[in-house]
Amino acid sequence: MNIDAQFAREVGSKLSLYLSAEVSSVADIKDAPENSQPTLNQNKWQGQVLVPVGKATVVFSSDDLRSKGAMQLVVTATLLQ
DSSP, rough: OOOEEEEEEEEEEEEEEEEEEEEEEEEEOOTTTTTOOOOOEEEEEEEHHHHHBTTTEEEEEEETSSOOOOOEEOOOBBOOO
């Protein structure tokens, strides 16, 4: 997993930032033919987000390609004094 945050700035009582996320994994090879190349699963997301200060906010959600589960990227913005 790779997460990149850029251009963070305070907008009123919220944090504005540009986020990108990349999730990569190797597919299950138990049913693959012998000597086959591994299959890579990759999911990319990017966008401008506005996060309320002090409140956990889901900014990215993705199905897990290897199971029936899902994953989420949660951001909590905290002001530094």
